[in-house]
Amino acid sequence: MKVLVLGAGQLARMMALAGAPLNISISAYDVNSDSIVHPLTQQNLGKGLANAIADADVVTAEFEHIPLPVLAQCQQSGKFLPGETAIKAGGDRRLEKTLLDDAKVRSAAYRIVNSEADFRQAITALGLPLVFKSALAGYDGKGQWRLKRAEDATALWQQLDAFLSADPSQSIVAEQFIPFSREVSLIGARNSQGEVQVYPLTENHHVNGVLSVSLAVAGNEQLQQQAQQMFTAVANQLNYVGVLAIEFFDVNGTLLVNEIAPRVHNSGHWTQQGADVCQFEQHLRAVCGLPLGSTALVRPSLMVNILGEDKVPEQILTLPGLHLHWYGKTKRAGRKMGHINLSGATTAELKTRFEQLISVLPEAAFPELTQMAARLN
Amino acid sequence: MKVLVLGAGQLARMMALAGAPLNISISAYDVNSDSIVHPLTQQNLGKGLANAIADADVVTAEFEHIPLPVLAQCQQSGKFLPGETAIKAGGDRRLEKTLLDDAKVRSAAYRIVNSEADFRQAITALGLPLVFKSALAGYDGKGQWRLKRAEDATALWQQLDAFLSADPSQSIVAEQFIPFSREVSLIGARNSQGEVQVYPLTENHHVNGVLSVSLAVAGNEQLQQQAQQMFTAVANQLNYVGVLAIEFFDVNGTLLVNEIAPRVHNSGHWTQQGADVCQFEQHLRAVCGLPLGSTALVRPSLMVNILGEDKVPEQILTLPGLHLHWYGKTKRAGRKMGHINLSGATTAELKTRFEQLISVLPEAAFPELTQMAARLN
Numbered sequence: 001m002k003v004l005v006l007g008a009g010q011l012a013r014m015m016a017l018a019g020a021p022l023n024i025s026i027s028a029y030d031v032n033s034d035s036i037v038h039p040l041t042q043q044n045l046g047k048g049l050a051n052a053i054a055d056a057d058v059v060t061a062e063f064e065h066i067p068l069p070v071l072a073q074c075q076q077s078g079k080f081l082p083g084e085t086a087i088k089a090g091g092d093r094r095l096e097k098t099l100l101d102d103a104k105v106r107s108a109a110y111r112i113v114n115s116e117a118d119f120r121q122a123i124t125a126l127g128l129p130l131v132f133k134s135a136l137a138g139y140d141g142k143g144q145w146r147l148k149r150a151e152d153a154t155a156l157w158q159q160l161d162a163f164l165s166a167d168p169s170q171s172i173v174a175e176q177f178i179p180f181s182r183e184v185s186l187i188g189a190r191n192s193q194g195e196v197q198v199y200p201l202t203e204n205h206h207v208n209g210v211l212s213v214s215l216a217v218a219g220n221e222q223l224q225q226q227a228q229q230m231f232t233a234v235a236n237q238l239n240y241v242g243v244l245a246i247e248f249f250d251v252n253g254t255l256l257v258n259e260i261a262p263r264v265h266n267s268g269h270w271t272q273q274g275a276d277v278c279q280f281e282q283h284l285r286a287v288c289g290l291p292l293g294s295t296a297l298v299r300p301s302l303m304v305n306i307l308g309e310d311k312v313p314e315q316i317l318t319l320p321g322l323h324l325h326w327y328g329k330t331k332r333a334g335r336k337m338g339h340i341n342l343s344g345a346t347t348a349e350l351k352t353r354f355e356q357l358i359s360v361l362p363e364a365a366f367p368e369l370t371q372m373a374a375r376l377n
Numbered sequence: 378m379k380v381l382v383l384g385a386g387q388l389a390r391m392m393a394l395a396g397a398p399l400n401i402s403i404s405a406y407d408v409n410s411d412s413i414v415h416p417l418t419q420q421n422l423g424k425g426l427a428n429a430i431a432d433a434d435v436v437t438a439e440f441e442h443i444p445l446p447v448l449a450q451c452q453q454s455g456k457f458l459p460g461e462t463a464i465k466a467g468g469d470r471r472l473e474k475t476l477l478d479d480a481k482v483r484s485a486a487y488r489i490v491n492s493e494a495d496f497r498q499a500i501t502a503l504g505l506p507l508v509f510k511s512a513l514a515g516y517d518g519k520g521q522w523r524l525k526r527a528e529d530a531t532a533l534w535q536q537l538d539a540f541l542s543a544d545p546s547q548s549i550v551a552e553q554f555i556p557f558s559r560e561v562s563l564i565g566a567r568n569s570q571g572e573v574q575v576y577p578l579t580e581n582h583h584v585n586g587v588l589s590v591s592l593a594v595a596g597n598e599q600l601q602q603q604a605q606q607m608f609t610a611v612a613n614q615l616n617y618v619g620v621l622a623i624e625f626f627d628v629n630g631t632l633l634v635n636e637i638a639p640r641v642h643n644s645g646h647w648t649q650q651g652a653d654v655c656q657f658e659q660h661l662r663a664v665c666g667l668p669l670g671s672t673a674l675v676r677p678s679l680m681v682n683i684l685g686e687d688k689v690p691e692q693i694l695t696l697p698g699l700h701l702h703w704y705g706k707t708k709r710a711g712r713k714m715g716h717i718n719l720s721g722a723t724t725a726e727l728k729t730r731f732e733q734l735i736s737v738l739p740e741a742a743f744p745e746l747t748q749m750a751a752r753l754n
Contacts, residue, residue, distance in 0.1 A: 294697035320671035326400040
């Protein structure tokens with residue numbers, strides 16, 4: 001099988017690595033250079049998007065911020081999974097909120113803001129504090145603003161007004177601030193027969209809005225069931241095929257959807273070593289019409305992102321249960337350069353290994369890990 | 378790091394897949410076409426061997442039947458690991474036998490046969506039955522003859538004489554037939570500091586001289602120690618760097634070396650899912666000067682070779698703990714096309730899963746699996 005992936009970053013790269021053993025070969029569309037490349041070597045394959053779509057058995061995506069004409073072109077081919085609607089819903093918070101409403105799953109109360117009148121009404125209707133998020137192109141904490149005190153409203157509106165004026169396709173989504181105890185995500189897959197397989201819930205720890213650590217949480221059956229029910233509702237609403245990620249706020253045992261990502265997800269990277277079939281292979285199985293695989297947790301596992309660093313102390317490679325995953329990228333401040341997966345036979349062993357890892361990693365580049373280790377019990 | 382692999386088959390391919398997450402990129406020298414290719418895509422990279430050696434940080438090999446001038450050229454670069462001596466010892470049974478003698482490890486008693494006089498003396502000195510093996514280019518049961526009865530000696534000599542006359546570089550190695558109870562192999566690595574890490578012993582089942590099933594055997598500490606001691610003696614004798622495989626005859630608990638393979642090995646493919654760090658990553662770590670990783674058994678595991686088939690029933694993908702590894706090759710009778718790795722949390726679970734797998738696989742293409750399943754206890 002030949003699969004064309006929209007986007008040529010680390011997710012396409014890891015799909016290529018997971019696909020090769022299934023004789024699934026991956027090419028990738030680099031949106032920035034408008035070229036088709038091999039996702040592992042980044043070599044330009046010297047053909048245009050139209051030819052690449054024609055050559056492919058299946059077209060899929062590794063991210064949701066894709067030009068609309070490209071999405072339309074892929075949709076028209078009849079090969080695009082999970083398809084235009086799902087990708088758009090992941091890339092536009094207005095569509096995402098409508099989707100969640102239609103699927104009847106809980107998320108923060110919201111208003112769409114396109115004018116000062118909308119802005120003032122949102123404050124009145126939803127109360128403070130509020131979070132304002134750009135409808136388009138917001139990720140990793142970018143395009144977000146908070147309003148805690150009424151007296152700061154006018155100053156904030158000036159910022160939002162400037163932002164909206166710069167791009168007529170934008171809106172702001174005003175959301176009630178959710179006083180969550182933690183963020184969790186559920187990664188799962190749905191195939192074209194409507195079968196759903198989800199991984200164990202993952203607890204996520206962000207630093208400055210960017211994912212730092214994900215931890216595979218097993219054992220909370222009530223929360224897992226709740227998440228799976230919401231996942232299935234969203235996936236069915238989209239008639240989704242492929243891997244889908246849903247981020248939740250956990251408010252003392254009640255989940256609200258924060259956002260959805262219609263693709264493999266950073267918080268599912270631990271599945272490469274921690275689950276029976278990893279999310280990259282599972283996504284390819286779903287979109288290629290192969291049977292879904294087992295999502296069972298093999299070993300308690302966690303993932304640590306490597307941000308803005310192109311080196312880690314070599315001695316971490318001696319830690320049992322540790323796997324290093326570099327993305328072959330050039331170093332840039334804050335850039336996702338790779339990740340570390342860590343597993344243990346038991347949660348206690350994972351904790352011990354995590355503490356050994358933390359003692360070796362430089363704290364400036366890997367902040368707040370100790371807090372996450374404390375949650376392993 | 379850039380690694381050039383001599384040989385562009387499935388072992389180089391799986392090295393490429395294991396190397397990518399460590400930012401180790403692999404190119405491969407296809408001996409048949411005398412060209413440098415990408416081991417995953419088989420794309421010709423348009424450069425000659427000399428340039429490829431110059432571009433690489435490290436040169437290594439995926440097989441031992443490499444033209445001597447190529448070995449010499451690689452050795453001269455100063456980048457070749459495990460190096461010319463080790464590769465030659467793996468490709469020439471005369472050198473292999475001398476190596477084993479020098480390392481003082483047990484193997485079958487032998488004589489080198491270049492003439493009828495040698496042949497007759499071998500029979501007298503070693504007794505019958507005897508196994509005659511070609512010194513060069515023998516693998517997967519090719520280039521082997523057996524002599525059980527003295528009255529067949531003259532007829533056999535005529536065959537051997539014709540064989541020797543056709544190639545003056547050949548010899549025959551006559552070996553005492555070992556009445557072994559089973560064949561096992563030990564895969565391990567040695568780094569440039571002389572550190573050795575070995576995997577658990579693997580029990581191997583051949584059909585018509587070709588490996589069919591490998592089973593990771595844990596628990597026989599006495600046999601493991603014996604194998605590890607012999608492994609270390611051979612690796613030290615060669616000042617070996619990289620992954621080395623040693624096949625043994627198990628004669629009621631006493632091991633004799635059958636042969637060595639100076640490379641990653643078919644009987645170590647289960648390590649991709651069954652061990653902490655797989656043999657492909659471990660080899661790259663060793664030759665690139667990175668720390669060796671843990672070789673611990675994560676889960677009881679086995680591997681089934683896919684020979685001469687380019688399809689297996691899709692439903693096997695639904696079995697938990699199953700991983701399919703295709704090599705991207707064109708179908709040819711008997712050709713190694715891929716393998717299936719299977720794991721379970723316990724040996725009992727592995728056995729149950731293996732029996733489920735056997736019930737789905739066509740017996741004609743996968744013979745004798747039931748006998749191997751019976752050994753899982």
